[in-house]
Amino acid sequence: MLSIISSEIGVISKKLIDLGVLALRQRNSRGTFKPHISIRFRDGAGDLRMFSVDTTRTPGKYPQPDAYLITHAHSDHHGKSAMLSPNAVCSDKTAMALEIRHDKKYAGSICRVGEDMEVEGVKIKTFSTEHTVGATAFYWENDVGTKILVTGDVKDASKLPPCDVLITEANYGDPADPSCHFSDDLEGMRCALFEHGPVAFGAYEFGKTQRAVELIRGFGYEGAIRMEARTRALTRSMLEDAGELEGLDSGGGDGVFVVAPWDLVKLPWNIKKYVLSCRMDYPFPIIKISDHLDACGLEDMVRKLKPEVTLVYHPGGHRPSKFSKHLNSIGIDSISIDQIGNVLSNEFI
Structure with a gap:
């Protein structure tokens, strides 16, 4: 052979x-x-x-x-x-x-x-x-x-x-x-976004975060999206219509957050947390959104x-x-x- x-x-x-x-x-x-x-x-x-x-x-x-x-x-x-x-x-x-x-x-x-x-x-x-x-x-x-x-x-x-x-x-x-076969769960992300109460999405700072912001805006959310400083700088530089982006500490614990998947644990307990990924090894619910x-x-x-x-x-x-x-x-x-x-x-x- x-x-x-x-x-x-x-x-x-x-x-x-x-x-x-x-x-x-x-x-x-x-x-x-x-x-x-x-x-x-x-x-x-x-x-x-x-x-x-x-x-x-x-x-x-x-x-x-x-x-x-x-x-x-x-x-x-x-x-x-x-x-x-x-x-x-x-x-x-x-x-x-x-x-x-x-x-x-x-x-x-x-x-x-x-x-x-x-x-x-x-x-x-x-x-x-x-x-x-x-x-x-x-x-x-x-x-x-x-x-x-x-x-x-x-x-x-x-x-x-x-x-x-x-x-x-x-x-x-x-x-x-089987993990190499998937389609983006856009409806799952939209439903999670508009659940009652604050929500956080785990996404890598470059690539996935910018796509998350585009999707969030496309779903009709017009409020502030909160993320850490370097991720904000990247997102503002990459996207022309990112909308209002704020720091993690602004506005209290309300609204929509996009942070690195490993930083979800640092957010307050009352925020619903999801990871945007096709990987299944995270300790949070997965919403299948891939850049591949x-x-x-x-x-x-x-x-x-x-x-x-x-x-x-x-x-x-x-x-x-x-x-x-x-x-x-x-x-x-x-x-x-x-x-x-x-x-x-x-x-x-």
């Missing part, structure tokens, strides 16, 4: 090389793999380029990639490190979020989502993935016309273009895991984009491999990040 699997990986690897794309994983000073992957290809002039995707910065004494693509500002996409490089590339909203979250100056290039930009002669188109405010997919062509798309995490794939090589996520990509596609949504995205090869690079753990194996089982050529480190980094364009 192992030899059969290795043979299949080799065939897909050769197909990727024939498309003029080399996926590799770089090692850090400790000899272990850096997060996520890098892509080598030739630009229209035939010059060899390397784009690193959602990974940490390479020390200045070593050769640098032509671009550090930062798809969004969540910590597991390593913008805190990459933002310090002049070769960093992200959206204006992502750069703003990184600066607020990490209190550092963003040093790279920015564009608005939906605009084109150029990096070392490579024309890059950008598309929204709706995962967070400013979350960006990057799209470009190499010297042989191969269309390459890097998505990061995806909530809505409707704006993404067809491609030849898709580099994407699998946060909920295990079709055999589920397993069926991820498969539908790949089918819609029709890549010749799909590289699955995120998150850590087994789900990239599970999703990649599922794609192969339904006739879609795919390689996961664990296979990239073992196989593709030994190939050369």
Whole structure:
């Protein structure tokens, strides 16, 4: 069985090389793999380029990639490190979020989502993935016309273009895991919002909080929403119509609160508490609100984009491999990040 699997990986690897794309994983000073992957290809002039995707910065004494693509500002996409490089590339909203979250100056290039930009002669188109405010997919062509798309995490794939090589996520990509199948419980959140008495929603400060505010306003709530200072700064910067936002201590214990899930226990006992998540390991009632596609949504995205090869690079753990194996089982050529480190980094364009 192992030899059969290795043979299949080799065939897909050769197909990727024939498309003029080399996926590799770089090692850090400790000899272990850096997060996520890098892509080598030739630009229209035939010059060899390397784009690193959602990974940490390479020390200045070593050769640098032509671009550090930062798809969004969540910590597991390593913008805190990459933002310090002049070769960093992200959206204006992502750069703003990184600066607020990490209190550092963003040093790279920015564009608005939906605009084109150029990096070392490579024309890059950008598309929204709706995962967070400013979350960006990057799209470009190499010297042989191969269309390459890097998505990061995806909530809505409707704006993404067809491609030849898709580099994407699998946060909920295990079709055999019931927790990877869900739909947003918008009615449950609306009912919780308008229950009698104060209510608090547990949500991560960047991404989920802003979506919570958009939903709360969309449900018709016009009062103050209370949250801690940095979360307020992020939300005001990310959203144009956030409405009235106040601190946790203002207005007593009434109204609507949005705090980190682990901070719900710090709020007064009389506040009804919920977590907005598809995870089931919190000690509070869960309302399923996700910023990701589920397993069926991820498969539908790949089918819609029709890549010749799909590289699955995120998150850590087994789900990239599970999703990649599922794609192969339904006739879609795919390689996961664990296979990239073992196989593709030994190939050369």
